[in-house]
Every structure is written in structure tokens, then in C-alpha cells.
Amino acid sequence: MEKAGKLNKYIFTVVVLYVSWILLTATTRADELIVGLIVSLLVAIGSFDYLSEHGLSHLTPKRVLYLIIYAPYYLWQVILANFDVAYRVLAPSMPIKPGIVKVKTNLKTDSGKLALANSITMTPGTLTMDVKDDTLLVHWIYVKDETVEGATKEIGTPFEKYLKEIFG
Amino acid sequence: MRLILGYFLLYFGAIFLFLGAFGLIRLPDLYTRMQASTKSTTLGAFASVLGVGVIHPDWFVKCLVVALFILLTAPVGSSALMRAAYKTGVPMTDSTTIDEGKEFFGEEQEGEAK
Amino acid sequence: MSILDWIYLAIVSIGAILAVFRMFKGPDVTDRVVGLDVLTTITVALFVFFAMVFDRYIYIDVALVYGLLAFVGVLVIARFIERGF
Structure with missing residues (x-):
């Protein structure tokens, strides 16, 4: 552009x-x-x-439309994340297995990466630490997959679908 | 009806504000504590502020501004804080399985050293 | 204040006390800052709550400005811890 x-x-x-x-x-x-x-x-x-x-x-109509679709999805993810945290904090056995993994992204623009980092921070069990080029460093409270590809699929892909349309 | 919804949101928020602070005490290391506190207190404050907006419809727009402001700024602050903690070498808990940060920041520091 | 308001205040105040406890105990500087961050968010929520209880519209502006300053403050402290000086 x-x-x-x-x-x-x-x-x-x-x-x-x-x-x-x-x-x-x-x-x-x-x-x-x-x-x-x-x-x-x-x-x-x-x-x-x-x-x-x-x-x-x-301000193209397509972007605004996707933003309107994305907002409730984001809020729903935030609420899910909080029930997840509540479960981990209150459960007596405390099911945590933390780790730091890398996640790749396809987004090109800075604002797109910022939105992706914020989204990852607010979703269940993950918190972005840093962004460099196309790699995000993510702290994961319960590591399910240690490889870069697996983590990307698990953490980043659900959001990228929407954010690619909004921020290009 | 409006009051019921408003107080429901207020209490929903209060419970998560409390849980965030409780996680701050209970979890074993800084990184997991930040996970709990960032998510829970953000949603807690968001819901409480919206609840006030619902109880006082005249103030709804202003409350929405405060709520959105909290929702957008909290993740940025905690990311910066966590990176600072990692770079100064705050220890991680024993059950930690994988740590790819060394490699990630190692490249960067070579680039920055002038 | 009605009884519902008092219960809300009690729950949130216990949260604030726990955050202060972490601020005093925290083994690291960053732990204390995280405690401060939580306390800030709780304070913003309480400002807006008190605006409702005392019917003072201006308190919401106070909450907004306090949230803004605290956000900038946390970023500055993070930078300070990372780089020194």
C-alpha cells in the first residue's frame, strides 16, 4: 500500500x-x-x-464489517480466558505447566501485529512478551505443544483469520 | 431490570478483581502471577465500569470510554513489564518445561551491541 | 449506600489488600510493580464506583486521567528496569 x-x-x-x-x-x-x-x-x-x-x-466497508464481527469474538475470548484463570487459581492441584514458546505470524503491518499481540495476551493462558519481525515470544501457562508450528496453530491462527482482513 | 443487570455486572467484575489479586498471592512465580493478574483484573474493571454505566444511563458513553481504555492499555503494560522481568533474569518456577527466550533475545542483543 | 454497595466494596477491598501484601512481600522489584499495576486497576474501578455512589460525575474523569498516568508510569518503570537509569 x-x-x-x-x-x-x-x-x-x-x-x-x-x-x-x-x-x-x-x-x-x-x-x-x-x-x-x-x-x-x-x-x-x-x-x-x-x-x-x-x-x-x-476505512473501507469490509474492514469496518470485520471489526464489528471481531469485537464480540474478542470479548467472548476474554471471558473464556478469565474462567480458565479462575479454574487454575482456585483448583487445589493448580494445573500449571508454564513455558515460553515462539509463534510465527503472517501479518505485515505494525498495527496488525499490535492487535495480534494484544489478542494473544487476553486469551486463555497466553501472554505476549515481545515481537520481532514475524516472531512473537509468548509465555504459555499450560504448554500443549513445544514446536513452533504447533504453538502457532494453537495460539495465533484463530485470530489471524480476522486480523488479516482488518489490518491486511 | 436495568438495576439487576447493572449490579450483576458490578458483582461479576468484583469477583474477577478479587480473583486476580488472589492469583497474585497463590501462584508460584512472577510470570504465572502476571498471567492471572492481567487477565482477571482487566475483565474485572471492564465489567464493573460497564455496570456503573448501565445503572446510570446518562453516564454510559463516558463509562464505555473508560472501560475500552482499560481493555486496550492493560495488555501493552504487562507485555513491557514481563519482557523487563525476563531480561533482568527473574527466576521461573520449577515446573517450567521449555524456554525459547534465550535464543530469541540472544540474537537481538548481538544486533544492539555497538 | 445500600447493602449491595457495601458488599461490593468489601470484596474489592480484600482484593486491594492482597495486592498491597504482594507489594510488600514481593521478592523482586518486578513483583512489586505487578502488585502496583493490579492495585491501579482496582483503584480505577473503585473511582468509577464511588462516582456512582456519591453521584459525582467528575470522578469518572479523575479515573480516566489516573488510568492514563498509571499506564504511562508502568511503561516507564518497565523501561527503567530493563535498561537501568
């Missing part, structure tokens, strides 16, 4: 800043909305080059 033009980036930054303003003030009063728009326009002048790389091309 090639870099977007200046105006494109500027508009994207303004949209993001304005949405943040509306969420933070949490009101629909006219004066707040007008001040927010002015502030977003001013702040974006100085910051659009740092905050955006691909501009509006991020």
Missing part, C-alpha cells in the same frame, strides 16, 4: 480527533461540538504527519 497524500492524512486525523473529543466530552451540546471541531482542525495541522500513514484508505 503506497503512502497517502497530505490532504487525505489530514482529514483522517481530524476525524479521529473529533470522534475522540465527542467520546470524551460525552455530550451533544452545540457549543461543545463547535469548539471540538475547531480544536481538532487546529491540532491536526501540527500532528497529521505523525498520527497517520495510510489516511482514509483504512
